[in-house]
Amino acid sequence: MDDRRVLTGKHFMNGDEACAEGALAAGCSFFGGYPITPSTEIAEHLARRMPEIGSVFIQMEDELASMAAILGASAAGARAMTATSGPGLSLMMENLGLAIMLEIPCVIVDVQRGSPSTGLPTMPGQSDVMQARWGSHGDYAIVAYSPWSVQEMFDLTILAFNIADRYRTPVIMLCDEVVGHMIERLVIPPSDQIEIWNRKLPKESDNGRCDPFRALGNDLVPPMMHAGEGYRVHFTGLTHDEHGYPVMSAKTHHDLVTRLVEKIEHNAEYLIRTEGYWLDDAEIVVVAYGCTARSAQRAVREAREEGISAGMLRLISLWPFPENLFQDLGKTVKTIIAAEMNLGQISREIERTTGRPVHGVYHAGGEMIPPEPILRAIRGADR
Amino acid sequence: MRVYARTPLDISKVISPRGQVYLIPERCKGCEVCVHFCPQKVLVISDERNAKGYRIPKLNNGEEDECVNCEFCTLVCPEFAIFTLPVEVSSNG
Amino acid sequence: MSRVKIAKKHPLDSIIRADRMPHIWCPGCGIGIVMRCYAQAILDSGVPADQHVVISGIGCSGRVAGYMNIDSYHTTHGRAIPFAVGMKLAKPELMTTVFSGDGDLAAIGGNHLIHAARRNVDVNVICVNNFNYGMTGGQVGPTTPRGARGTTAPYGNPELPFNLPYLLAAAGANFVARWTTIHVRQIRDDILYAFSRPGFTFIEVLAPCPVGFGKSNNIDDGLEEMELYRQRCVLVRDGDVSQDDLNIDLREEKPIYIGRFEDRDRPPYEAIKVETA
Numbered sequence: 001m002d003d004r005r006v007l008t009g010k011h012f013m014n015g016d017e018a019c020a021e022g023a024l025a026a027g028c029s030f031f032g033g034y035p036i037t038p039s040t041e042i043a044e045h046l047a048r049r050m051p052e053i054g055s056v057f058i059q060m061e062d063e064l065a066s067m068a069a070i071l072g073a074s075a076a077g078a079r080a081m082t083a084t085s086g087p088g089l090s091l092m093m094e095n096l097g098l099a100i101m102l103e104i105p106c107v108i109v110d111v112q113r114g115s116p117s118t119g120l121p122t123m124p125g126q127s128d129v130m131q132a133r134w135g136s137h138g139d140y141a142i143v144a145y146s147p148w149s150v151q152e153m154f155d156l157t158i159l160a161f162n163i164a165d166r167y168r169t170p171v172i173m174l175c176d177e178v179v180g181h182m183i184e185r186l187v188i189p190p191s192d193q194i195e196i197w198n199r200k201l202p203k204e205s206d207n208g209r210c211d212p213f214r215a216l217g218n219d220l221v222p223p224m225m226h227a228g229e230g231y232r233v234h235f236t237g238l239t240h241d242e243h244g245y246p247v248m249s250a251k252t253h254h255d256l257v258t259r260l261v262e263k264i265e266h267n268a269e270y271l272i273r274t275e276g277y278w279l280d281d282a283e284i285v286v287v288a289y290g291c292t293a294r295s296a297q298r299a300v301r302e303a304r305e306e307g308i309s310a311g312m313l314r315l316i317s318l319w320p321f322p323e324n325l326f327q328d329l330g331k332t333v334k335t336i337i338a339a340e341m342n343l344g345q346i347s348r349e350i351e352r353t354t355g356r357p358v359h360g361v362y363h364a365g366g367e368m369i370p371p372e373p374i375l376r377a378i379r380g381a382d383r
Numbered sequence: 384m385r386v387y388a389r390t391p392l393d394i395s396k397v398i399s400p401r402g403q404v405y406l407i408p409e410r411c412k413g414c415e416v417c418v419h420f421c422p423q424k425v426l427v428i429s430d431e432r433n434a435k436g437y438r439i440p441k442l443n444n445g446e447e448d449e450c451v452n453c454e455f456c457t458l459v460c461p462e463f464a465i466f467t468l469p470v471e472v473s474s475n476g
Numbered sequence: 477m478s479r480v481k482i483a484k485k486h487p488l489d490s491i492i493r494a495d496r497m498p499h500i501w502c503p504g505c506g507i508g509i510v511m512r513c514y515a516q517a518i519l520d521s522g523v524p525a526d527q528h529v530v531i532s533g534i535g536c537s538g539r540v541a542g543y544m545n546i547d548s549y550h551t552t553h554g555r556a557i558p559f560a561v562g563m564k565l566a567k568p569e570l571m572t573t574v575f576s577g578d579g580d581l582a583a584i585g586g587n588h589l590i591h592a593a594r595r596n597v598d599v600n601v602i603c604v605n606n607f608n609y610g611m612t613g614g615q616v617g618p619t620t621p622r623g624a625r626g627t628t629a630p631y632g633n634p635e636l637p638f639n640l641p642y643l644l645a646a647a648g649a650n651f652v653a654r655w656t657t658i659h660v661r662q663i664r665d666d667i668l669y670a671f672s673r674p675g676f677t678f679i680e681v682l683a684p685c686p687v688g689f690g691k692s693n694n695i696d697d698g699l700e701e702m703e704l705y706r707q708r709c710v711l712v713r714d715g716d717v718s719q720d721d722l723n724i725d726l727r728e729e730k731p732i733y734i735g736r737f738e739d740r741d742r743p744p745y746e747a748i749k750v751e752t753a
Binding site: 029030032051052054056057058060061062064065066068069070071072073074075076077078080094095097098226227228229230231232233234235236237238245246 | 493496525526527529531541542545546547548549550551552554555556558559560561562563564565566567569570587588591747748749750
């Protein structure tokens with residue numbers, strides 16, 4: 001890789017810029033985006049960096065165009081990314097469905113802000129969790145990661161590109177304005193230590209049965225065939241058969257949609273990332289992600305100092321939701337507290353999978369949830 | 384044989400092209416654009432129908448040899464159904 | 477010859493998906509004619525077919541992608557152009573053509589159309605204009621003439637339509653032309669010319685839509701509409717045609733101006749490359 005691409009070394013950098021550097025380190029060669037607070041720094045940073053390394057930066061006319069452009073670029077073989085916030089993610093929903101239907105890898109960074117509508121453009125939120133999962137029409141499954149530090153803005157973006165390419169799926173980075181705008185230490189490793197997973201490509205041994213939508217292995221992922229490689233592919237958003245031709249039949253539709261969903265759900269164990277703190281003997285578990293997890297960690301530590309058996313489960317991946325983990329957790333712990341900067345979105349998944357009610361520490365957005373309300377909830381659960 | 388009011392001096396050197404009309408009947412949708420726009424009026428719509436029920440073109444009686452391979456039917460058919468190919472012409476006329 | 481000979485294959489079958497013929501368009505529809513010109517232009521272009529890509533939107537014209545035997549992308553409504561922009565910029569050696577209809581490109585896709593023309597990205601657009609939304613049953617669209625009928629304008633369209641050549645020339649396209657489906661040689665020639673022109677090119681082709689548009693507007697079939705084109709078309713050779721003159725209304729006895737309307741050398745979009753010390 002070009003040595004200007006990976007800025008190996010120690011940096012003191014803002015989260016959005018770290019995400020941009022992560023994209024570059026992952027090999028991102030196309031960015032199509034539209035300015036929107038608080039993600040604009042990603043676009044601005046890439047506008048400066050991408051021309052230095054021969055990659056393409058283009059500011060598109062709106063978010064719909066941005067999403068379409070990254071799909072076109074990715075279909076031609078590029079690792080492509082866009083960055084936006086809640087309102088822009090809403091605009092990208094239709095083409096997110098196209099990405100899923102065409103199985104085109106791409107990364108969408110959503111630096112969340114106070115929502116709904118114009119909301120609080122410069123202040124944090126975490127209320128796009130369900131939109132990331134269900135925002136587009138139809139049945140589908142999505143992968144989404146939630147960084148809580150500048151280092152994770154870098155590391156998880158690389159993971160996002162790898163997952164996107166490996167599973168031929170869009171991946172959403174559900175960041176928040178706090179992590180996007182905070183400045184922390186970032187360590188960028190040498191480029192030969194950065195793991196890149198390439199797209200599955202057609203092999204000679206596939207014996208001419210190569211179709212862009214025929215999964216040849218148990219992982220349900222078909223090989224990627226790019227424009228200009230001589231395959232004469234047909235990619236359509238209509239329900240299609242394995243060759244790509246549109247087929248208007250209920251059976252083809254059910255088979256296709258089921259495979260697209262199972263492609264993510266059956267591979268969930270490879271996609272899910274969580275981190276536990278003091279969970280071994282915890283009776284009260286706080287579930288949190290993103291910037292809220294930083295407050296939750298502090299609250300849990302203080303609770304422990306008070307003698308309460310509290311622990312924290314930090315969700316690094318929000319989707320697919322770690323159902324098995326929560327089914328087990330639901331059977332062993334006394335209380336589950338969910339702290340999130342929305343009025344209870346991931347908590348619905350927790351309740352669904354554990355079959356038990358969740359204590360919520362919620363705030364609609366605008367300000368990071370401080371440790372105190374979480375600590376109060378822990379103490380309350382302990383009584 | 385073409386009849387001239389005055390025989391051109393280079394008539395022995397100029398050979399009018401001739402064409403053979405080909406049709407893929409199952410693709411035709413009976414739109415009649417080829418029939419209408421043929422400059423030589425070589426085609427008419429027949430009473431023969433293809434499998435989908437569309438009436439397909441046939442040669443106009445008396446105009447069988449008038450096709451000059453202008454290719455207009457080839458160019459204007461929306462269905463990729465009708466086309467002409469040049470035919471060897473040994474003599475002029 | 478004594479009779480029409482039956483053939484099993486058409487000379488262009490190598491460049492179209494012959495296994496999917498006959499296509500879905502109605503008898504008398506003009507889209508197949510434009511597709512044939514495009515297919516011919518690909519073979520005549522000197523650029524290998526493996527390097528051509530076609531990107532389409534939603535609508536009858538958008539179905540062309542499914543019938544062309546090249547890398548083809550049938551994307552979402554109105555978004556073919558930004559998809560093509562991304563594809564072209566990521567892989568500049570691709571000969572990128574957007575093939576879509578008047579509603580897809582100029583209504584929902586209008587913003588992308590004018591911005592791509594403004595940027596002058598090296599993408600070719602072929603717009604089949606049949607004055608309505610045909611696929612969904614004949615609703616009016618941004619190019620439906622005022623007073624013409626459609627299923628969403630049963631009393632006549634109250635709106636003034638776009639004048640696409642004027643719009644595209646004003647937005648910045650390097651090459652703008654308008655033809656009709658009887659101008660088969662010119663369409664192929666101009667598509668070939670558009671392939672060779674750097675920058676954004678736009679070719680509008682007026683086409684019959686007997687079931688969608690014709691049925692509501694006293695045009696019995698595709699042939700009748702094509703005969704209307706033959707009678708009314710006037711070729712513009714050089715010089716300006718006024719914006720009013722470029723408007724179309726098939727009911728009126730006014731000429732339909734066709735030809736090349738813009739052919740210039742605004743610099744095409746190029747992604748920036750910066751040398752660092």
